[in-house]
Amino acid sequence: MTGIERSRPVAVVGAGTMGQGIAQVALLAGHPVVLFDALAGRAEVAVTAVRERVERLCAKGRLDRAAADAAIGRITAAGELAGLAEAALVVEAILEDTAVKCELFAALEAVVAPDCLLATNTSSLSVTELGAALKHPGRFVGLHFFNPAPLLPLVEVVRGHATDDTAVELAHDTALAWGKTPVRCSDTPGFIVNRIARPFYAEAFAVYEEQGADPATIDAVLRESGGFKMGPFELTDLIGQDVNEAVTRSVWESFFRSPKFLPSLAQRRLVQSGRLGRKSGRGWFSYEDGAAAPEPHTAGPEEAPAQVTVVGDLGPAAELVALMEEAGVEVATADAGGPYIQLPGEGQLVLADGKTSVEFADVVYFDLALDYRTAGRIALSASPDTSERTLAEAVGLFQKLGKRVSVIGDVPGMIVARTVAMLIDLAADAVAKGAATAEDIDTAMRRGVNYPLGPGEWHERLGQDWAYELLQNLDGRCPGGRYAPSLALFKLSYAEDGSQDADAEAVEDGEDA
Numbered sequence: 001m002t003g004i005e006r007s008r009p010v011a012v013v014g015a016g017t018m019g020q021g022i023a024q025v026a027l028l029a030g031h032p033v034v035l036f037d038a039l040a041g042r043a044e045v046a047v048t049a050v051r052e053r054v055e056r057l058c059a060k061g062r063l064d065r066a067a068a069d070a071a072i073g074r075i076t077a078a079g080e081l082a083g084l085a086e087a088a089l090v091v092e093a094i095l096e097d098t099a100v101k102c103e104l105f106a107a108l109e110a111v112v113a114p115d116c117l118l119a120t121n122t123s124s125l126s127v128t129e130l131g132a133a134l135k136h137p138g139r140f141v142g143l144h145f146f147n148p149a150p151l152l153p154l155v156e157v158v159r160g161h162a163t164d165d166t167a168v169e170l171a172h173d174t175a176l177a178w179g180k181t182p183v184r185c186s187d188t189p190g191f192i193v194n195r196i197a198r199p200f201y202a203e204a205f206a207v208y209e210e211q212g213a214d215p216a217t218i219d220a221v222l223r224e225s226g227g228f229k230m231g232p233f234e235l236t237d238l239i240g241q242d243v244n245e246a247v248t249r250s251v252w253e254s255f256f257r258s259p260k261f262l263p264s265l266a267q268r269r270l271v272q273s274g275r276l277g278r279k280s281g282r283g284w285f286s287y288e289d290g291a292a293a294p295e296p297h298t299a300g301p302e303e304a305p306a307q308v309t310v311v312g313d314l315g316p317a318a319e320l321v322a323l324m325e326e327a328g329v330e331v332a333t334a335d336a337g338g339p340y341i342q343l344p345g346e347g348q349l350v351l352a353d354g355k356t357s358v359e360f361a362d363v364v365y366f367d368l369a370l371d372y373r374t375a376g377r378i379a380l381s382a383s384p385d386t387s388e389r390t391l392a393e394a395v396g397l398f399q400k401l402g403k404r405v406s407v408i409g410d411v412p413g414m415i416v417a418r419t420v421a422m423l424i425d426l427a428a429d430a431v432a433k434g435a436a437t438a439e440d441i442d443t444a445m446r447r448g449v450n451y452p453l454g455p456g457e458w459h460e461r462l463g464q465d466w467a468y469e470l471l472q473n474l475d476g477r478c479p480g481g482r483y484a485p486s487l488a489l490f491k492l493s494y495a496e497d498g499s500q501d502a503d504a505e506a507v508e509d510g511e512d513a
Helices: 017-028 040-059 064-072 100-109 125-130 165-177 198-209 215-226 230-237 241-254 265-272 319-326 389-402 416-432 438-449 455-462 465-476 487-494 498-508
Strands: 008-014 031-038 076-078 087-090 117-120 142-143 152-161 181-186 307-311 330-334 341-343 347-350 363-366 379-383 402-409
Touching: 008 017, 017 031, 017 040, 017 064, 017 087, 017 142, 031 040, 040 064, 040 076, 064 076, 076 363, 087 100, 100 117, 100 125, 117 125, 117 165, 117 241, 142 165, 152 165, 152 438, 165 181, 181 438, 198 215, 198 230, 198 241, 198 265, 198 416, 215 230, 215 379, 215 416, 230 241, 241 265, 265 341, 307 319, 319 330, 330 347, 347 389, 363 389, 379 389, 389 402, 416 438, 416 465, 416 487, 438 455, 455 465
Parallel strands: 008 031, 008 087, 031 076, 087 117, 117 142, 152 181, 307 330, 347 363, 379 402
Antiparallel strands: 142 152, 307 341, 341 347, 363 379
8 A cells, every 4th residue: 555645635733833743744745735723823824834944944955946836835724624625634733632632523524535534643642532433433543743743753653443454554654655754553552652661761760769869860871871862851851841741640540550650759749849841940950041060970080900700691791891801901701600790809790680789798780781882871889788899899990991980879770771671571561462563662762762772672682581580670679560570571581492491490390381
């Protein structure tokens, strides 16, 4: 199937920022476009605004004069819904109110042709519920663009319970023809991005609430070690704390208050106090005139150990062996035991595994990194019982590798590791329940929110047992269900060579294999 023919009109209802952006995308893809808004005169203003943006694209050399003139001539405003009668596709981008949207689509159904595709741009409401009152709900889909629509590539194509396959494919192929990156998903709360992304915010807020680290440090670790473009504190200040918290609460409520999506009390207090982020002048950080940008915690210089012993296979952190050797640190190896780096003072340096330093005699944990070679910062965690020498040697070792070091509290799973493990778990659960394919989830998270890797890609890189074992450990220390690994993740951990081990354990325990 191909997308809607470019000669056929596309209508957009709602002339706000998102409606204008969707109209511009369809317009520059070659369609005649009709804009409608219930507020008199607003559609005309929007048409002028879109035409001005087309002119600016031409002035910048991104569009030739002939194409710009043609596009400017193809966009018009409609004074009433009857003006949308010839549309092959109508995209709604109005207020996020179920009753208002349902009323609009009932009116549209009486106007447009039987083969017209009806689409909602909702980011939070049920596509199934919005289409339920239609006489022909099979032609109703979700087309969730991300703001600003002309710039961001991702479009979530959402199948309602009654949506026909042909409608989904037509919407998908049309978005593809418009130069977008469409991904298919079922009508699940939050669709793909707003469902899977919750741990990126929630785990950072949890570390803060546990007094593990301050917001600037957590952001810096996720950027400089985890490879994320922005940290969750600065990002939610940009989005708006009220907006971000509303999405979290909506997903939490829609999943019947599952602990997996539990909102943050600290963020709730920000919203209640009116500290909404950049738009109010203060959120997690201050944006008032003259306010200094907060600095992350960075450890002072320490002497690096001249020699260490790597015990066992460091797994995701195996690159550290080569980095230490290149930095002039003598590295001995021992196959039995581990995995950890034995420091000269008898302390151990261990990759975050969901446990805490206080459980062991003299252990410093180090956080996961997207790429230990290019990471600019590494987080370490230690308990009050950890010896000063062991912590100093751990700090000095990573500084010798050219890394800035942030020492955080004794938080199980640390920062990057627990965040990535939860992303992997939620994605695995979504795939198992038919919300989307693993490939579409990876694409959505990379293209929609600029994650360095999709959850499935993280899983492949880190190994089939990594996330499951970390969350098992974390769940034992923070019970309540939030960190309990999903059945889907359990199955993934045994999907390949681990399956034989599981059978062997069952036999040893006297269970039926």
